[in-house]
Amino acid sequence: MVYWQIIHTLTYFGDSMLLIPTAAIMAILIAWKNSDSRAVWYWIVAFCAAGAIVSLSKIAFLGFGIGSARYNFTGFSGHSAMSATLWPVMLWLLSARLSGFWRGVAVGTGYLIPLLVGASRLVLHYHSHSEVITGLLLGFTLSTAFLVSQRGSQLKTFSLSQLCVALLLPLLLLSHGRIATTQQFLQRLSVEIAGIDHPWTRSDLLKLQQ
Template identity: 65%
Template sequence: MHWRTLTYFGDSMLLIPTAVIIALILPWKSDNRRTVWYWLLAFGLAGLLVSLSKILFLGFGIGSARFNFTGFSGHSAMSATLWPVMLWLVSGRWPPLLRLGAIAVGYLIPLMVGFSRLVIHAHSASEVATGLLLGFTLSSAFLLSQRRTALKGFSWPQIGVAFLVPLLLLGHGRKATTQQFLERFSADIAGLEKPFTRADLFRP
């Protein structure tokens, strides 16, 4: 399996445009006008908490050597926030069993993304586990808040259009520079020449 391709399902370059697509579709497909605001809150909160955890370490060295923790895995957290909701949305009028399977796939994708982060040594187990916990908590809270929301069905062409931008981005494979931005930003606000690294976490 090509783990770097799989890990791209958690990259901000793919997830942020997909989150915007969800926000644009929800007012059209949901009978609850608040649904889009709940979605923006869930996705925005995931991004905020991930960024804060990284800034605390990169700028101020706040982490845990015991648990090898330098901040939530952004790929894990953001994918766990987005994919269950995306699959819930497009399967809105499918038969119950098929819809349950689609949502299960939405939960499976982030688990695979998280595992890929371990395989390519991008994160520690604690960072992946807490990232997944954060994302799944937010996506599940969103889905529970929408249990009485009725969704309009998608035709297969509409499903194709909904996934068109994500598929194009996946094919392009360009990665977001979020980590590099956070490193520079964290060092600047902390007045450091360079950000803290994982090696610093284990330095006596």
């Protein structure tokens, strides 16, 4: 019982219900605390690009059956991609007041969290290995590109009270645990776009290999 609670908690770290509001808070904090005025736009582009690429890959499959039966691929894992885009940047942002070593540990933790999210998606049988791996690669590429772009920027440190305020909404969402209905929305949208009665399923794709 405890094991499955841990798995579901880990997978929630990649849920849109948590990540989208957190990304919006991060945009405000980056605009406020970063010496590079362009950084907030870099962040918005990176996060939105992850969401757009994941959504397009899912619409391509759900509406038109575009996937790979050989690799059991029906679109990027959204949980993996979005968490890999957000958490390295989030931990980099909030660790501004730490020394170089501990900041490295914080950012490293930001890279570890998405790996655990991806593993949880496999344990729960929501995605195949190819979907999780490509999702992580997509997200890590975007977050790393953002962090590289910020090597010369200066971050103002957060006071303890500011840190608490910044983390309040994410912590409330984590405690509530409400799951986003993104997949259901994409299914309905894909059916409308493609003009079909039912969205494609993984079993439909795998039948093509037989």
